[in-house]
Amino acid sequence: xxxxxxxxxxxxxxxxxxxxxxxxxxxxxxxxxxxxxxxxxxxxxxxxxxxxxxxxxxxxxxxxxxxxxxxxxxxxxxxxxxxxxxxxxxxxxxxxxxxxxxxxxxxxxxxxxxxxxxxxxxxxxxxxxxxxxxxxxxxxxxxxxxxxxxxxxxxxxxxxxxxxxxxxxxxxxxxxxxxxxxxxxxxxxxxxxxxxxxxxxxxxxxxxxxxxxxxxxxxxxxxxxxxxxxxxxxxxxxxxxxxxxxxxxxxxxxxxxxxxxxxxxxxxxxxxxxxxxxxxxxxxxxxxxxxxxxxxxxxxxxxxxxxxxxxxxxxxxxxxxxxxxxxxxxxxxxxxxxxxxxxxxxxxxxxxxxxxxxxxxxxxxxxxxxxxxxxxxxxxxxxxxxxxxxxxxxxxxxxxxxxxxxxxxxxxxxxx
Numbered sequence: 129x130x131x132x133x134x135x136x137x138x139x140x141x142x143x144x145x146x147x148x149x150x151x152x153x154x155x156x157x158x159x160x161x162x163x164x165x166x167x168x169x170x171x172x173x174x175x176x177x178x179x180x181x182x183x184x185x186x187x188x189x190x191x192x193x194x195x196x197x198x199x200x201x202x203x204x205x206x207x208x209x210x211x212x213x214x215x216x217x218x219x220x221x222x223x224x225x226x227x228x229x230x231x232x233x234x235x236x237x238x239x240x241x242x243x244x245x246x247x248x249x250x251x252x253x254x255x256x257x258x259x260x261x262x263x264x265x266x267x268x269x270x271x272x273x274x275x276x277x278x279x280x281x282x283x284x285x286x287x288x289x290x291x292x293x294x295x296x297x298x299x300x301x302x303x304x305x306x307x308x309x310x311x312x313x314x315x316x317x318x319x320x321x322x323x324x325x326x327x328x329x330x331x332x333x334x335x336x337x338x339x340x341x342x343x344x345x346x347x348x349x350x351x352x353x354x355x356x357x358x359x360x361x362x363x364x365x366x367x368x369x370x371x372x373x374x375x376x377x378x379x380x381x382x383x384x385x386x387x388x389x390x391x392x393x394x395x396x397x398x399x400x401x402x403x404x405x406x407x408x409x410x411x412x413x414x415x416x417x418x419x420x421x422x423x424x425x426x427x428x429x430x431x432x433x434x435x436x437x438x439x440x441x442x443x444x445x446x447x448x449x450x451x452x453x454x455x456x457x458x459x460x461x462x463x464x465x466x467x468x469x470x471x472x473x474x475x476x477x478x479x480x481x482x483x484x485x486x487x488x489x490x491x492x493x494x495x496x497x498x499x500x501x502x503x504x505x506x507x508x509x510x511x512x513x514x515x516x517x518x519x520x521x522x523x524x525x526x527x528x529x530x531x532x533x534x535x536x537x538x539x540x541x542x543x544x
Contacts, residue, residue, distance in 0.1 A: 131319050134339055134376070135464040137169040137223065138409070138453050139295075139323070143384055143419040144174065144204050145188065146429050149436050153205040157213045160220060166422065166446055167453030170223040170321070172295050174384060176200050176210065180234020183263045186432020191227070192297060193234035193263045197281035207288070214289050225293040225321055226285060230278060231301040232258040232266050239277075240265075246274035259301075269303050279310050286317050293321030299334055299341075300326040307337040328370060328377045335375030340414055343370060343377045347386070350404055351396045353497065360477050360497060364470070371412070376464050379408035380416035387418060388431040394424065399537035402448065403495050406539045409452040410484070410493050412468055422449045451518055452541070459543065460486040472507040479504050479534070483511070490515075490544035492526075496534040506530040515542035 140163060148155035153176070163171070178201040179189040188203070200207050214224050233239065235255065239246050248256040248266040255265040267274060285291050299307065307322075314320055324331070324338035327345055335341055349366055352358045370377050380386075381393040381404045393401040401424075408415040418425070422443040429435050456462045461484040471481040471492075478498035484491050492515060496502055511526045518541045532540055 131321065131339070133169075133223065134321050134414075136457055136462065137321075138167070138415045138417065138456055139170045139172050139225070139378070140168040140417045141172045141383055141419060142174065143429065143437075144176065145191070145434065146436050147419055148439075151203065151434065151436070153200075153209045153213050157216065160213075160217060160222070162446075164220050164222070166450045167457055168222070168417070169453075169457055170225060170292070171217060172225045172323075172416075173227060175227045175229055175297075176204050177229075179203070180236045180263065182235035184234075184432075185263050186430070188433055189234075190263055190432060192229050192232075194229055195234050195237045197233075197237075197278070198284045211289055214291065218290070223292040223321070224289075225295050225323065226291055227297055228282060228294040229297040230267070230306070231298050232264040234263060235265060239274075243274065243277075246271050246277075269306055275306055275309060278306075279313050282310060282314060283317060286314060286320070290318075291320075292318075293323065295323040295325065296338070297325050299324035299338065300331040304333055304337065307334070311337050323378065328373055328375060332373050332375075335373070338375065340376035340378050343379050343413070346370065347380060350381075350400075354397050354400055360480070363497075364480065367411075371468070377413035378416050379411060379413050380418070381405055381408065382418040382421055382425070383416065384418065384429075384431070387425065388428055392426055392428060393421070394426055399499055400497050401537075402445075403497060403537045403539050405449075406452060406493070406541060407480070407495055409456045410462060410491060410541065411482075412464055412466065412484070414464060415453075415456060417449070417453075422446050448519075455491070455518055455541070455543070459489065459491055461489045461491045471511075474505040474507070475502050478502060481506060483508075488544075492542040492544070493539065494532055494534065494542075495539040496537060499536045501536055502534050504532045504534055506532070513544055515544050517541065518543055 145151045175191040177194040178196045178199050180193045180195040217224055248268045250256050258264040258266045322338040324334050324341040326334045326341045328341040329345055353363055420437040422445045424445050466484055466486050468482050468484050473479050473481045479496050481494045515524050
């Protein structure tokens with residue numbers, strides 16, 4: 129079994145608690161056909177483990193305050209329900225990855241009773257809070273026996289449920305040498321996909337182990353750009369930095385943290401939110417989508433309390449995501465290993481234009497990152513032949529036409 133699938137996958141983050149009124153694995157599974165039809169390739173489940181009761185936040189607590197690494201929270205269902213979901217998802221063609229919280233546990237994790245020596249301590253002898261957060265306590269990675277137990281716990285999910293990889297929470301809070309140890313051990317069981325919650329620039333060394341890491345800096349700076357704090361040229365320069373680094377980059381406009389704490393994508397990006405997602409699906413790397421973005425999701429979901437997504441029969445942006453995700457998953461020029469070439473244009477301070485090529489297959493993107501309606505000329509005589517707009521099916525002959533009218537926050541996705 130190889131891992132070539134990771135170079136043309138996309139990842140859809142599943143917030144089980146808020147996904148349905150029931151908030152269960154079984155209830156979520158009813159959405160699989162819709163997500164498959166939309167073009168989703170990989171499902172990332174936020175932590176499914178039981179949640180600590182001590183120091184619990186809100187009425188339901190944080191997914192990330194685990195009380196047992198080798199169990200499923202009754203809130204979400206049973207081990208059998210998850211096993212059935214993974215089997216069904218695999219039959220449909222999905223890959224499954226789960227969130228893994230290695231740096232810390234909740235206060236009443238089973239290890240606090242069986243192995244209190246596996247935790248860092250404060251001067252008082254009390255378990256050490258993780259970065260000042262009240263509901264979690266830090267593990268001690270100087271303990272080789274704890275490391276072995278952690279790896280065995282991860283192996284449990286591969287053996288018992290046949291998952292395809294891990295999204296590792298705050299991966300850079302854990303020593304890199306642990307991840308090297310864990311990957312070496314687990315890849316003996318099955319080749320896995322390793323996604324680090326770490327910035328691919330700031331924590332580049334983690335890409336020695338992980339297949340992909342986040343593009344947090346891009347996500348933050350695009351918001352700064354929209355708020356007129358920086359110029360588009362600074363975003364282009366940042367893209368050059370990401371291109372030169374190792375590993376795959378994960379591009380996103382929202383996730384559970386962003387949505388709950390910093391605002392929805394529409395609060396941050398307003399009219400260019402869809403343009404940024406079009407970028408995320410067509411720039412080299414892996415696009416990340418959060419639960420409900422296809423609605424679109426216009427509210428901040430509560431993190432520690434029940435706050436279900438209000439689904440409609442046909443999410444308004446279903447076709448938008450379907451068009452982008454199916455293009456990203458099937459077009460050879462959008463394989464993550466295929467490079468990108470920037471194209472000069474007449475609105476360089478507002479528009480990013482680029483092309484990706486594989487043999488005679490080409491995808492051309494022209495994205496308006498401004499609030500203005502623009503007339504854009506492409507400065508590329510070598511662009512020749514007929515291209516089709518994947519959203520409208522309109523045909524353009526670039527041999528004779530290199531001028532485009534683009535609405536505020538609009539974009540052209542053209543396939544040769």
